[in-house]
Amino acid sequence: MEPEELTGAALLAACSALANPHRLRILGALADGRQYVSLLARQLGMSRPLLHMHLQKLQSAGLVKGSLELSEDGRAVKYFEAVPFTLQVSPQIVKAALPTLPVPGDHGKETD
Amino acid sequence: MEPEELTGAALLAACSALANPHRLRILGALADGRQYVSLLARQLGMSRPLLHMHLQKLQSAGLVKGSLELSEDGRAVKYFEAVPFTLQVSPQIVKAALPTLPVPGDHGKETD
């Protein structure tokens, strides 16, 4: 996530993912190390479907990474870990990312 | 906005302010230099009330600064400029900011 390859879409996705107190807490908790969903939900005091949704958004932005594994006793366990990114934002960086920012009323498809 | 003084509330406010394509465009446009509201609205192709709202959010987060001035011919003109900030975010930085992140279900007032 160096400034050179920071697209407007990636910047927007990252900021949107970080624009929620729950997701900040989740990311902060994963900074210590990987954890699986159900336990993380108990630690943070939130419902599992809700945590699932927030993790999904964080993963879509590339801020966390999940991997489904099989524990020794055979149960499926999904671990999440924080991606070691460093996001840097300044007015100039935002300006540089604008050309790759999707237009709101644009649905792609117009390459005639 | 050095990491040392980045509170959870400030981080959340900044990310929330940046989590919108219009506001990214506004901030990018102001990276070139100051501009007044009505002209900026025409340049960005958005309604003035809408731009006003977005500028308000950017200002609340401390990302832009507005100043109402009197032009030479006596008309009131409000100029906005980008604050020269540099926001840096990483899992560790988020974790460090968590203690100063307001609790969702907290309305202050409970110091009995």
Add this chain to the structure above:
DNA sequence: GATATGTGTCAGACTTTTCTGACATACGAC
């Protein structure tokens, strides 16, 4: 079998954000 653990997903309600159109003010020029 029943109970515990883990996984994922869905509909619907609720809340927040976004956006428009209309209204208000003030000043200068015709």
Add this chain to the structure above:
DNA sequence: GTCGTATGTCAGAAAAGTCTGACACATATC
């Protein structure tokens, strides 16, 4: 006065985001 510029604000609609409760599955243990 009327027209143009600038400013700010408001109510209400529309869209997006958030959250819960229930459902599904699988595996291990009692």
